[in-house]
Each structure stands twice: as structure tokens, then as C-alpha cells.
Amino acid sequence: MKKVLVFVQAAILFWAVSAPADALAFxxxxxxxxxxxxxxxxxxxxxxxxxxxxxxxDVWDRVVGLNxxxxxxxxxxxxxxxxxxxxxxTPDTVNIEVxxxxxxDLVITWSYKPEVDDFxxxxxxxxxxxxxxxxxxxxxxxxxxxxxxxxEDRAREIRSLMEKSFAETASKVSKIPPxxxxxxxxxxxxxxxxxxGECLANELIKLTGGINPAEGIKTKHPxxxxxxxxxxxxxxxxxxGSARYGPEELLSNQQWKKIKAVRDGxxxxxxxxxxxxxxxxSLALWMAWKTYPEYFDRKELSEEVLRFNKKCFGVPIKxxxxx
Numbered sequence: 512m513k514k515v516l517v518f519v520q521a522a523i524l525f526w527a528v529s530a531p532a533d534a535l536a537f538x539x540x541x542x543x544x545x546x547x548x549x550x551x552x553x554x555x556x557x558x559x560x561x562x563x564x565x566x567x568x569d570v571w572d573r574v575v576g577l578n579x580x581x582x583x584x585x586x587x588x589x590x591x592x593x594x595x596x597x598x599x600x601t602p603d604t605v606n607i608e609v610x611x612x613x614x615x616d617l618v619i620t621w622s623y624k625p626e627v628d629d630f631x632x633x634x635x636x637x638x639x640x641x642x643x644x645x646x647x648x649x650x651x652x653x654x655x656x657x658x659x660x661x662x663e664d665r666a667r668e669i670r671s672l673m674e675k676s677f678a679e680t681a682s683k684v685s686k687i688p689p690x691x692x693x694x695x696x697x698x699x700x701x702x703x704x705x706x707x708g709e710c711l712a713n714e715l716i717k718l719t720g721g722i723n724p725a726e727g728i729k730t731k732h733p734x735x736x737x738x739x740x741x742x743x744x745x746x747x748x749x750x751x752g753s754a755r756y757g758p759e760e761l762l763s764n765q766q767w768k769k770i771k772a773v774r775d776g777x778x779x780x781x782x783x784x785x786x787x788x789x790x791x792x793s794l795a796l797w798m799a800w801k802t803y804p805e806y807f808d809r810k811e812l813s814e815e816v817l818r819f820n821k822k823c824f825g826v827p828i829k830x831x832x833x834x
Contacts, residue, residue, distance in 0.1 A: 537658065542622035543640040545632070549617070552661045557610060559602045559620035560641055561652065563788035566590060566824045567669055568662050575613045578602065585783060586790065589826045603627055607634060617659070643787055644710050644731065646677070652787065669789055669823060676792035676819055677718060680799050683806060684720030693746035693802055695721030696772070699732050700754050702761065703740065707733045711786050719799035721747065741769050747802050748772040752783035777801075782828075789823040800833060809833040 536550040557576035558565060563586055565574055571592040576599040587593050597613070600606040603624040610618070611634060618631060622640035631638050643649040650670050657666025695716045697706035706712035707728035716723040724743035725735065748770075750757060758778040761767040772778055779801050784790040793816045800807045812833045820828050 539639060539655065541638075541640045542642045543625050543628055545628075545638075545640070547637060547639055549637075549639075549659060551659055553616045553659050555614060555616045556659075557599055557613060557615045557618045559599070559605070559618060561619050561656070561787055562587065563785050563790060564653075564656055566826075567789060568656055568660050568665055569825075570660050570662075573660070575615055576610060583783075584785075586824060586826075586828050589824075589828075605631065607631075610636070641787075645714055646711070646791075649711070649787060649791070672819065672822055673789055673792050677795065679815075680792075680795050681718055684799055684803060687720050687803060687806065692720060692722050694724050694743060695719075695747045695749065695798075695802055696724060696740065696743065696745040697749045697751070698754070699751045701734065702750075702756065702767075703737060704732050704734045705740075707731060711791075715786070715791070715795050715798060719795055719802055721798075721802050737766055741766075744770055745772050746775075746777065748778045749798065749801070750778070750780040752781040754780070784828070789819075790828065792819060793828060797833070 536548060539547045539549060541547060552573075554573050555575045556570070556573050558574060558581070559578045562577055562581040563584065565571060566586070571590070574592075574596055577593075577596050579598045579601050581587050582593065582598065597609060598606075599610045599613070602620050605627060607630075610631070616637065618636050618638045620628060620631075620638060620640055622628065622642040625640070628638050628640050639655075641652055641655075643652050650673075653666045653670055654663075657663040697712040697716060698704065699706070705725045705728075706716070706723065707730045708723070708726040709729055710731040713723050713726055717726075724745060725733065728735070748761065750761075757780045761773055761778050762776065764773075767773045782794065782797060784794050786794065796812055796816060800809070800812055816833075817827050820826070
């Protein structure tokens with residue numbers, strides 16, 4: 512019997528999974544366009560990406576290497592197993608000697624640096640590149656991990672929890688009259704690098720009731736002029752949690768003081784959570800509350816996030832507060 516499972520992603524992220532003669536094996540077309548044959552369950556995995564999914568699927572015993580950034584992750588630091596796993600560098604600066612010494616069955620990385628992925632493949636490693644740019648693509652990642660680790664039921668459970676959380680957030684902000692919707696701008700590593708219309712942050716802005724003035728730019732993270740940002744005059748500004756600057760740099764800058772969000776003190780640095788795991792649901796609630804605090808009760812939000820994250824990860828998440 513032949514089964515075909517298709518993961519539909521953006522232009523360069525499309526996964527087609529089909530079963531060959533071995534009923535367990537399947538082939539993945541990843542974000543880099545490469546076909547990778549997998550025979551689950553994989554038992555020795557290096558996570559250069561998607562490491563927040565390790566506790567979701569409880570696969571600590573299969574992790575042999577991690578992205579260096581994972582050791583600063585507020586969620587993963589809650590797990591003592593983290594200390595026992597070696598670092599292999601970052602997705603764009605991999606320590607190839609350490610990586611090869613771990614003899615992984617699979618390396619999960621991102622597709623931001625395809626030349627690095629190609630290098631790893633040439634060294635004989637099996638690599639899957641991911642880069643989910645929408646919620647549907649993120650659900651596809653969950654489905655893929657469910658198959659990799661033979662935990663399909665868990666993948667379906669997590670997707671259901673996420674869909675319910677997003678629906679509840681959308682329901683809350685649906686009460687906001689169209690004329691009261693606020694313009695929301697998401698800034699990345701540079702203050703003039705924003706979220707355009709082709710990335711997950713744009714989807715979060717819309718889901719949480721905001722209007723992204725940069726949505727018309729059909730790229731992921733365009734760099735724009737200061738004049739464009741002043742012209743958009745956003746009501747709320749979010750800064751990527753890993754950016755090396757914070758609200759104070761904008762609030763004290765004369766150019767930025769021309770913008771309503773800065774004048775009103777509504778510039779917020781996001782919690783340092785990835786958007787490639789169920790933590791995105793907590794991030795969405797936090798964004799909705801910061802954008803429309805008058806529509807939310809802080810105590811209820813805190814309790815809701817606590818329940819959700821215990822179901823997904825088994826632990827609450829530090830660094831996410833409603834105050």
C-alpha cells in the first residue's frame with residue numbers, strides 16, 4: 512500500500528512524504544529542496560533548529576548535540592538533561608569536528624545558510640532543513656517530528672492544543688471594533704528591519720488583532736528607511752526577543768520620538784521565545800495583551816499560559832510575564 516503525505520509550505524518549503532517498500536521509511540523534501548530518506552525512529556539527532564520541540568515529544572534520550580543558542584533558552588534551561596548534551600555551534604558556524612564525532616543519524620537545521628547545509632551533506636551527514644514561515648508550515652513541522660520519532664498521536668495532540676489557543680486569542684480580539692484596530696510593527700535585529708507580509712510574525716500580528724503597516728512588502732524581513740517607519744506611524748512596536756537593543760534605545764532617540772508608539776511608551780521587547788514551537792501560542796497572547804491591554808485580564812492570561820505550557824512542555828516558562 513502506498514501512502515502519500517504532503518506538507519505544503521511556502522515557495523521553497525515543501526515536504527512530500529511517501530512510503531517505499533519498507534513501510535516505515537519515508538522521503539522528505541525539505542526547505543532546501545533536497546530529498547532525504549528517513550527510516551524512523553531516529554535515535555541519534557543533532558538539533559540545530561527546533562530544539563524547543565525536544566520536551567514536547569520527550570526525546571531527550573535521542574539528542575546527541577545541540578545548537579549553542581539552546582543553552583540560553585529559558586524553556587530548555589528548566590530541564591536538567593540539557594547539561595549533559597554537547598554544543599555543536601550554531602546553524603551558520605557549525606563545529607564540524609564535534610558534530611562528526613557524535614555520529615548522528617540526523618541533523619535538523621534551518622535553511623537560512625544553504626551553503627552550510629550543503630557542506631554537512633558532503634561530509635556524509637543526513638540533514639533536514641526547516642524554516643516555517645506560517646502556522647500551517649509549523650504544523651507540518653510538528654507532523655514531521657511525529658513521524659521521525661514515531662509519536663504521531665502526540666503531534667496531533669499538540670496541534671489541537673495550539674489551534675484551540677489561537678482560536679481563543681482570536682475570539683478575544685474579535686470584539687475590537689475595526690476602527691479601533693492598532694498599527695503594529697515588529698522589528699528584528701536592526702531597528703529598520705521589519706516583518707513584511709511573508710513571515711510568521713506578520714501572521715501573529717493579524718491573529719492578535721493588529722494591522723501590520725509593512726504587510727504590503729512581500730518579503731520576510733525587509734530593511735526599510737526611517738522615513739517609511741515615520742510615515743507608517745505605528746501605535747505599538749515589538750522588538751525581537753534576541754535583538755541586541757531594547758525599547759530604551761528607541762525611546763531616547765529623537766528620530767523615533769516622531770512615532771506614536773514611542774511617544775506613548777508602547778515599545779516592547781518580546782520574550783526570548785522561538786516561533787517554531789508551541790511557545791508561539793504564549794507569545795501571541797502576550798502580543799495581544801500588549802496591543803489591547805483593555806481587553807484582557809492579566810491574572811486570567813497568566814493562568815491560561817501556565818495551563819497551556821504544562822500540557823505542552825510539562826513545565827511553566829520563565830521570562831513570560833503579564834505585568
